Amino acid sequence: MPASTTQEALITENDSIQKEASSNKLVNRALSTLDTDEFSNLIQEQYGAYWGALKFEDSLGDYINDARPFLYIDDNVDMQVLRQFMINEWKLQTPNIVIPILSTITRHKPFKNLKMVETLKSGIKNAANASEVWFITNGLDVDMPQLIGSAFRDENSLRRADDAWTKQADRPTKNRKALTLIGIVCDDEIKEFIDFKHRKEQSQVVKVPARKRDQLSLNSDHTHFIVIREQPIGSSSMNNSENKPIKIDTSDNKLEKLTDSAGSATNKFREHFESFLHQETSQAGSSQTTTDDADKKRSPWSQDGFPMVYTLVRGTPGTIELLYRKIQHEIPVVVLKGTSSAADIIAFAYEEISSKSERENEDNYLKVELARRILEEFPALKDNNVKRNEIRNHVISIVKSADQGKRKFLTFVDVNSATASLSDFHKYILSALLQSQKTVSGSKVNVQLKRNLLLTLDWNLPDLALSEIFQRDDDIKYSIPIELFDKALLGKKLEPFVDLFLDREFVLHRYLKSDKLVSLFNQAKDREFLTTTSLEGILGLSGDEEEMPPNFVEHSLNIIVKRLTGISHFFSKHEMDCNAMGIYFGDKSDKGVQRQRIRAEKKALRHLIIYAVLMNRHQLAKILWKRSSEPIPLALICCMMFKKLAPYCHESYQRLLIEKQAKEFSDCALGVLDKSFNEDSMRTFEMLDEKHTDWSHMTTVELAYNADNKEFMAHAACQKWVTRQFYGEITPREISWGLFKCPDYLKIICCAIFIFPMWFWINFSPIGQAPPAPKKSNDLPNDGKEALETETKTDGKALTERVSEVNIRQGNGFFQRIKGRLSPGSSKQQKSIPAPSNSDEKPMSHFEEIQVLWSAPITKFYTNFVAYLAFLMFFTLAVLWPSCGNLLLDCFVWFWTAAIAFENTRVAYEKYCSQSSLPLQRAVLEIIVQTLFLALYLIFRIIGLWNFGTCQILTAKAILGVGLIYYYYRILFIFLPISPTLGPMMIRLRCMIMDDFFTFLQLFVIFMISSGVAITAVLYPHYPLSLELITKAFVFRGLMALFSGEMSDLKSQHQACTINATSQTEKEYACMRLSHGLSFKYDNPQAYRRYGIVSPKCNQTSWIAWFLLIQYFFLAKRFLTSLLTAMFGLTGARVQSQSQQIWMYNRYEIVMEYAKRPRLPPPFIVISYISMLLSHIVRQSILKFQKTSDKKHLPALLSLTQSMTTGTHICFLESDSESNLNGINRLATKTPHEHSFFGRLLDCKPCKAIVENQRLKVELDKRSWEDSEANLYWKYKAKEYYAKTQEADKVQEKLDCLTNSVTNIQKDMDVQRKSVRQINDRVVSLEKLMVDSHILLEKIRSAIHQEDRSLPECRKFIHMLSRESPYIYTNRARFPVTERHIHWEVPFDLYDPAIITLPKQHECFQDIERLFVEPNMLKSSFDSDDESQLAAEATVITPTSLFQPDLFGAVGPQVTTVTNDFTIPFTDNKWNQTIEMQLSDGRKIILDRTTWTVGAGDDKTSSTYRLDNQLAVPLNPMGRTGIRGRGALIRWGPNKSIMAVVTRWKSHRGQFAVVDGQRILEALVFKDKLTNDWKLPGGKILGVESPYGAVCRSFNKLAFKDNDSEHSLSLEENDMIEHFESFARSSTGTLGPTGFESHMIYRGYIDDIRNTDNAWTEAEIWNFHYGSSIVFPNLRTDGMSLWKDVTNNTRGFLIQTSILREIARIHDAYFE
Secondary structure: OOOHHHOOOHHHHHHHHHHHOHHHHHHHHHHHHOOOHHHHHHHHHHHEEEEEEEEEEEOOOOOOOOEEEEEEEEEOOOOHHHHHHHHHOOOOOOOOEEEEEEOOOOOOOOOOOHEEEEEHHHHHHHHHHHHOOOEEEEEEEOOOHHHHHHHHHHHHHHHHHHHHHHHOOOOOOOOOOEEEEEEEEEEEHHOOOOOOOOOOOOOEEEEEOOOOOOOEOOOOOOEEEEEOOOOOOOHHHHHHHHHOOOOOOOOOHHHOOOOOOOOOHHHHHHHHHHHHHHHHHHHHHHHOOOOHHHHHHOOOOOOOOOOOHHHHHHHHHHHHHHHHHHHHHHOOOEEOOOOOOOHHHHHHHHHHHHOOOHHHHHHHHHOOOOOOHHHHHHHHHHHOHHHHHHHHHHHHHHHHOEEEEEEEEEEEOOOOOOOOOOHHHHHHHHHHHHHHHOOOOOOOOHHHHHHHHHHHHHHHHHHHHHHHOOOOOOOOOOOOOOOHHHHHHOOOOHHHHHHHHHHHOOOOOOOOHHHHHHHHHOOOOOOOOHHHHHEEEOOOOOOOOOOOOHHHHHHHHHHHHHHHOOOOOOOOOOHHHHOOOOOOOOOOOHHHHHHHOOOOOHHHHHHHHHHHHHOOOOHHHHHHOOOOOOOOHHHHHHHHEEEEEEHOOOOOOHHHHHHHHHHHHHHHHHHHHHHHHHHHHHHHHHHHOOOHHHHHOEEEHOOOHHOOHHHHHHHHHHHHHHHHHHHHOOEEOOEEEEOOOHHHHEEEEEEEEHOOOOOHHHHHHOOOOOOOOOOOOOOOHHHHHHHHHHHHHHHHHHHHHOOOOOOOOOOHHHHHHHHHHHHHOOOOOOOOOOOOOOOOOOOOOHHHHHHHHHHHHHHHHHHHHHHHHHHHHHHHHHHHOOOOHHHHHHHHHHHHHHHHHHHHHHHHHHHHHHHOOOOOOHHHHHHHHHHEEEHHHHHHHHHHHHHOOOOHHHHHHHHHHHHHHHHHHHHHHHHHHHOOOHHHHHHHHHHHHHHHHHHHHHHHHHHHHHHHHHHHHOOOOOOOOOOOHHHHHHHOOOOHHHHOOOOHHHHHHOOOOOOOOOOOOHHHOOOHOOOOOOOOOOOOOHHHOOOOOOOOOOOOOOHHHHHHHHHHHHHHHHHHHHHHHHHHHHHHHHHHHHHHHHHHHHHHHHHHHHHHHOOOOOOOOOHHHHHHHHHHHHHHHHHHHHHHHHHHHHHHHHHHHHOOOOOOOOOOOOHHHHHHHOHHHHHHHOOOOOOOOOHHOOOOOHHHHHHHHHHHHHHHHOOOOOOOOOHHHHHHHHHHHHHHHHHHOOOHHHHHHOOOOOOHHHHHHHHHHHHHHHHHHHHHHHHHHHHHHHHHHHHHHHHHHHHOOOOOHHHHHHHHHHHHOOOOOOOOOOOOOOOOHOOOOOOOOOOOOOEEEEOOOOOOOOOOOHHOOOOOOOOOOOHHHHHHHHHHHHHHHHOOOOOOOOOOOOOOOOOOOOOOOOOOOOOOOOOOOOOOOOOOOEEEEEEOOOOOOOOOOOOOOOOOOOOOOOOOOEEOOOOOOOOEEEEEEOOEEEEEEEEEEEEEEEEEOOOOOOOEEEEEEEEEEEEEEEOOOOEEOEEEOOOOOOOOHHHHHHHHHHOOOOOOOOOOOOOOOHHHHHHHHHHHHHHOOOOOOEEEEEEEEEEEEEEOOOOOOOOEEEEEEEEEEEEOOOOOOOOOOOEEEEEEOOOEEEEEEOHHHHHHHHHHHOOOOOOO
């Protein structure tokens, strides 16, 4: 139809849609009020509808498959009625997107690319499973509907299998998206197998027979069918039928009859239905009205229309028209390029218009090319130019309307491309939808955002959400709905959306209330891991609870976190709820509120990370982790949690997976640490030393130790931190003593004992740093001093450095109350980095230096080590003291041992109370052993001697000996592990003992018991059963045999042990008499002596005992010891790489343990205890006095505060006096106290220092580790490392994608190679065509120039037939040679012609000629195949006659007759010579190899031809011909012939015929019996006769049938002339002038189609003219001879026209 008609149709359709949209609400409300029966009656009466189910026949002829619901209704049905029916009857849910499929029916072809089909099916299933999607097709079992149905069938099969398994396992079925595939078809299209017109029943089952060949059928995999009636029968159609226009069947609308046409009933109804579904939001929004809740429940469909994306596959002209309308309605379309037909035409047009925007290109090329392609795809349009042009214009309009600014309505997917995967079909659909949306404003922004994000979430396309939603309009700030964030958190593999939403400034702490956290646990899709590990494993619950208890956050979660990490009170329900409501506690200033928000956000992030770990969502945890400003502690905590959750996993594969995830977080912490340490080591040390109040005041290193993270602890940064902690605030200084170097431990010990060496051996600064130079007071101005002082007192880091408390968590009990001074309390905290010194700071005094020296852990370690060596010395002396020992010495040793035990008990108790990560098991076991030893030592050695004056010497010695061994062995585990050499060795030794030696003992026990019992039983057969026998068997014979070789009892018997029976009866009853009997006692003790056995304990030697002993020695001493040696070696090699790492990990425990010990070692530690107790009492008393004094001065402080601050609000809580004191403590320190004793005491400097330290400690405890710009550094490092790990994690995925891409690229390359080959073939064809055209033009030019030209002027055009292709008698094409490359002097490097040499058996040679055919001189390995091919070609190709109009016709079959009784001797060829040879019969033959041709190149005078330099064969003197070889000629080189043209004047009625004053010549020609052509007398010059004799003989034979002429080699030219002149004399009968003339017209090269590069034809042409009217007397009268006119218009002379013209010119005759 014309374009104007289409535009009017669009306008009419838009008007109808608007009218329908305006009445939607009224109709919808009216329909919603009807009940089911009323609605059924309505739809039946008005639209003739009935519905039911379709049952499809299967391959076995049964109808047992699932029924498909259908609706049969008029095509003019109201869409609101149809909508209500689909809601009521079909229960269809609201779709998130509608995907109509535009495909072909009449021109469908099966898909040949099976991989493409499978990937497309995968993409369709992905789309259907991700969201509520409606696919709408034509419902037929062809093309795309069939493919989509196949995808739905596969998905339904998987779902049924999964449901069957869940039902069998008694599990709830999964909630899945409904599969909806609606087929819309007209009843006329399926009437051949389903007749709906004669069915009137409602709710029936219609059977659909199986599809037959060449018949359309419904696809059984569609979920719903709408069958429309083109001729309505309902009451609503009565008026409409009258208004229907009558269509006339003209040639213009023949295409409208096709099922695929835009005007078909199916397409019209689909277009109306789809337009109804795609109502614009603006239209619905402009007429919004309120509806009640009941209407909403009955009508779940949206009133705003559904998003819609069309998909074009193949297509027809009608599809193009439909697509044109959809683009005009701004509906996006996805075009599958490469599926042929309309899809490829539109893709081609889009590429052309996108690349070339010139109008001239569109008019000159695009329209023409589109028309050509349309006609190729749709031949039916060849006779309908109007329709073709309309389709072409539609295509151009579609492409031009595809891109409108930021909006794009066409998306092309190349199915043959390596980069585009059809498995991402859903991605292309959603991308097309998002790119087509117009920009909205106001309240519609959030509505559109929510809908779009919901689709991207359903289909898991975060990259699309980022590029097409958030980055499309950067100016718009979007607010992420909470329900979408819930969906992202709870969804599977939706973690990138969480990251995307957080990037869009989603506020976590306002989202994560305590109830929300509980709901996240309750709504989790997979709670199995949480139930198994946390609920059942840690909390001990049953795991059957469907919902978490109300106090889950405050109670259960904290218990779980406590068990996993050791952190208390991690979750606070009250704090979470207040943060979610925007209520923050603390500073109310803007900056303070901002800090509180940052802190609340940070805590919410931690809580979500803990949630992710407990739910086994490690990817979510990693995404949240990278956003943290404390990545290293959080990674360590996650690693710790995963490690401790792993033992609760019952399945080994899951346990391995959890351990792998723990390793990933360990690598995260290690990676960030390594990166930061390499960039900024100072910042890294600060982070490692930082105490985290939220982590129960644990440092990062302590978290790593608690997480058992050996890799992290072994890092250089951690080891450097541990080393600084070990050295404290001192650094040993090196002083050269010549060749000797004093070790550090000796320096430390000497300085600690003798004090004075510390002034030249010790630097009082942390290791690796120079001592800070103190600043003078005049270095800064006064205001600068005050500012520096204020900053130092308020900064959190300075607070930490000024607190004089040790790094021990607070606990309960006596030791915790006194530890403030008992531990290294009076010293400064051991820091990695020294505190900045103030301007008024004084150098340390000698007493302070001694205090710092003795407070260093390294000093404590070596002093304890020296004291322990002294203890061992006294202990050894006490053990060696004779008899009962020395009481004073024993008391001293016992006291020292008790001091060691007491210190161990104190340290273990502090570890327990502070909930330290340091191990307690070994410490508790050691305390028990030491306590037991002290008790035994006291009882058996000291008390016995003290009270009774005596003791049990042996028992006491044994106890002391065992104790001495224990305390000596204790050195191996207490002091030696600090050594970098002995420490790793001890670790290897422990692994050998624990793993290998215990395994050895297990094997040895088996051999020992079995062999010891067997050998003892054989050696001592009568030994009584007793403890002595068991000891002999197990201890002496089994165990001690390894160390002793005593074998005397095997060599000889010490007593008689053999039974000596005197009679047969005694022998028979000997065992009975010697048996123990039923009572296990000897029945007759005298029996042994009766049988000659002196004692039952006698030994009996035998070879069996030797055999048992040998095998035992071999197994125990050789095999097991060798095995143990091998196991030790293997374990040592295995542990070698790990021992260093384990030692570094254990080193932290030793360092931190000695950091918490008192300064003095046992037994002097009692002094430290007394000092710590006194200091604690004094400190508590001073603080109590200060508190009482502050309460008295509180009103004065309040008034002072009000007077000093203007505009500043300070809040004090009366109920918390301690908080009040802390709030005004800075002012209180400046307020003078009362002049009492306690007042003056508080004003002293030591008391002020105590009060100041307490204030700083309280303030530090209340201060949180807040985010700042400095802490953002760690967030950036975490993001950098995460990005790096993501790249590493995706390496394998990239490799797989790369492999697939390479495979696809290879396929594409194959396709491209094929295309290139086709193009190359096309180019070659075009080049050949061009050359042929060039040659043809040369031929035409030659013919034009030959007209009215004399013979010499025409010679340069005589090389035309020699280049004709293909070569005669074959299908071989000549190599194209243009005029420019003919001459041999012109270089032609690409010249490579075929070689053709026809054998003499070929039918082109007559029998008489075969004797003269020369052999092949260019024979190669390929010639045999060529000859066979040529022979095969000769059998099917009819030889073309050589006598063609433009040939010198003498080269005919007329040859000289010779006999067959001789052979021609072919010897060395003598080119350019005439050879005379003698035949076997004595006759001669002349081979004339000279040429008559003058050279065609530069040498115009030479009459010799050239030879090929390599092949040594002649070269055509006229140049290249395109064929090498002899071809179809007889000889190599020139092939000569001679011809005679006999002419006379034409006469009429006795008068000469005259035209234009010139007479007309006649030539005598003869008819060939074989070809029926007219020919001239002549023959080939073969050498057996004279050429002139051959002419005469040929003329006599043709003219007079004279076959008796003899061969003669002596006939000359004059003889020939005389022969022809004789006919003139005989005719006139006179001796006078006869009017006879003879002329040699031409002698030279003949342009013949048989010519080659190495063989050519030459001819000599004579004209014999009879001036009078001659009559040959004996001329044959059988019609074989004829006189023909010699004119330009006469045909039948097989010679060139130039020859005839030359003859006419000679005789001045008429020619033209």
